[in-house]
C-alpha cells in the first residue's frame with residue numbers, strides 16, 4: 001500500500017475497507033504519476049479538432065486508436081461543484097457538441113436530473129482530441145455527486161485509469177469530495193485535482209490548494225484552477241488528462257474479455273450494455289457469451305457514445321462503448337458481468353460487489369388492476385438502476401406489491417419520480433425503514449426462521465420482544481465538513497441523533513471535519529436538512545456503512561379510528577417513541593382531509609396508546625355545486641369524484657389521498 005495511505009490512516013480519518021477495487025485499474029494505474037511537466041494553460045499548445053464530422057457520418061474505424069492513445073477518466077466531486085458543467089466544456093472543446101449552441105448539462109439526460117439539477121446516473125462520452133499533432137481517444141464518465149449514488153461512482157471507476165477531482169474554489173473540500181477521493185484512491189487511479197469556479201467573487205483557490213495538500217497529500221502545484229462556466233483554463237484539464245493519466249493496461253491480441261459496467265433498457269432495442277474492453281475485439285455479428293448466464297447472443301450493434309450512440313465497425317481493447325445483442329430479459333444483462341467470444345472462454349473479471357441497500361420501503365399500485373403495469377415498470381427501471389433490490393411483498397390492506405431497497409432517501413424519491421415520469425405509474429410508498437436485525441431467543445424460533453439472527457426489512461414483521469434476546473440497528477460512519485462557527489450547533493444536533501463522536505480534524509483555520517458514528521435510522525430521513533438549515537447551508541455530510549450495534553427498539557403502530565395504517569408502521573428507539581408518535585399524529589391531522597365523520601388518529605406501542613389527535617367531521621356534497629337539475633352535469637361531477645377516489649387509499653371507511661402519506665412520510669420526525 002502506498003505510503004500516502006499510511007499517512008492518512010494514522011490520522012484516523014479514513015476507513016479503507018469495504019470498497020470495491022477497480023479490476024482494470026489494479027495493474028495499470030499509479031496513484032499519482034510523477035507530473036514531470038507542469039501543465040501550462042497554453043491555448044496554443046493544443047490544437048482542437050473533432051474526429052471529423054465526415055468520419056462520424058461513416059462508422060468510425062476504431063482501430064486507428066492504439067492503446068497508448070487512449071485515456072479513460074471520470075469526473076468526481078461533491079454535489080454542485082461543477083462536474084456536469086465541466087463535462088459540457090470538455091465536450092465543446094473537443095468538438096463533440098456544438099459550441100455555438102447553449103449547452104447545459106448535456107450528459108444529464110433524464111427528466112428527473114434536469115428538474116432537480118442533479119446527476120443520478122453516470123454517463124459516458126467518447127471525445128476525440130488532437131494534442132501536439134497526435135489524435136487521442138478520451139472516454140469521459142460524468143458521475144453523480146450525492147452520497148446515495150456513490151455506487152454509480154465506484155462502478156464507473158472500474159472503466160477508468162484516472163479521475164478529475166473537482167473542488168469548488170469557494171466552498172473548498174466537502175464531505176463528498178473526501179468520500180469520492182477515497183473511491184478513486186482505493187481503486188489506485190490517478191487523481192487530477194481541479195479547482196473550479198475561480199470566477200466567483202469569493203473564490204479562494206489558494207486556500208483550497210492548501211486543503212487538498214493537507215487532506216489528500218497531493219502537492220498544491222498539481223491543482224488546475226479553472227472556471228468551467230466561462231471555460232477558463234479548461235484546455236489545461238485535457239492536457240493533464242493526456243499527460244498524467246496512463247493508458248489502459250490491456251491486450252488486443254487476446255480473445256475478447258469485456259466488462260458490463262452499466263446498462264440501460266430501450267423499449268425497442270432491448271438492453272444496451274455499456275462495456276469496457278479489457279482484451280480482444282468485438283464487432284457486429286460476433287457470437288458472444290455471458291459469463292454470468294452462459295447464454296449466447298449475436299452482437300447486433302457496437303459503438304461509442306458521442307455522447308449519443310454512434311455505431312462503429314468494431315471496438316478494441318482499452319475502448320469504452322455500447323453493445324446491443326438482443327438481450328430482452330431484464331435478468332440477462334447483469335452489471336459486472338463479463339462477455340467473451342463463443343468457444344473462447346476466459347477467466348471472468350472480478351465484477352462488482354452488489355450495492356447494499358440502506359433504506360427499504362413498500363411500493364404498491366394505487367389500484368391493484370395496475371399491478372402488472374407497475375411490475376413491468378419496476379423491472380425495466382431496475383435494469384437502468386441495478387442498485388435497487390426487489391422483494392415481492394403483500395399486505396391485507398394494500399394488496400400485492402414489493403419491498404424495495406434503496407441506497408438512501410433521495411434515491412427512493414428519484415426512483416419514485418422516475419416510475420411516475422418515465423412509466424406513468426402511480427404508487428403508494430410506505431414509511432422508509434432501515435434493515436434491523438433481531439437475535440432470536442429460542443431453538444424453536446430459530447428452527448422456524450431457519451436462522452438465529454434475522455433481518456427485518458418490513459416493520460410490520462418486526463418480532464415481539466418476547467421472541468428475541470436483542471435487537472440490532474445499522475450504524476454508519478458519518479463525515480460532516482463545516483465552517484468552524486457552526487461546530488457547537490452541529491455537535492448538539494448529532495447528540496440528539498444518538499451519535500458518538502469518533503474524530504475531529506481541522507482542514508484549515510476556518511473549516512473542521514467531524515466524524516461521528518450514527519444509527520442509520522437517525523440520519524436517513526431528515527438529518528441532512530437539519531444540518532443544512534442550522535449551518536445556513538454551509539455544512540456537508542456523507543456516510544459509509546459501519547455495521548450493527550445493539551439497540552432498544554419498539555414497533556409503533558399508527559391507527560385511524562382503530563384500524564392500523566400499514567404504510568405508517570415504524571420501528572423506533574424506545575426513548576423516541578413518544579416524540580415520533582406525536583409528530584406523526586400531528587402531521588397526519590394536518591394532511592388528512594375532513595370527512596363526514598370524526599377521525600381519531602393514534603400512535604400505539606403494543607396495546608398502549610402514546611399519542612392522539614382528532615380530525616373533526618365535515619360535510620361535503622359535490623352535487624351541492626349544481627343549481628337546478630342539469631343531469632349531465634351532475635353525472636359528470638359524480639364520475640369525476642369516482643375517478644378521484646381511485647387515487648385514494650381506504651382505511652376502514654376513511655379515505656386518504658395518496659399525497660397525504662407522502663407528505664407525512666417525507667417529513668417523518670426523527671428528533
Ligand SMILES: Nc1nc2c(ncn2[C@@H]2O[C@H](COP(=O)(O)OP(=O)(O)OP(=O)(O)O)[C@@H](O)[C@H]2O)c(=O)[nH]1
Nearest residue numbers: 079080081082083084085118119145197227228229
Ligand atoms: N460561477 C460559476 N458557476 C459554476 C461553474 N461551474 C459550475 N457552476 C454552476 O454550479 C452549479 C452546479 O453545477 P453542475 O455542473 O450541475 O454541478 P455537478 O457537480 O454536476 O452537480 P451534481 O451532478 O448534482 O453533483 C450550476 O449552477 C453551474 O452553473 C463555474 O466555473 N463558475
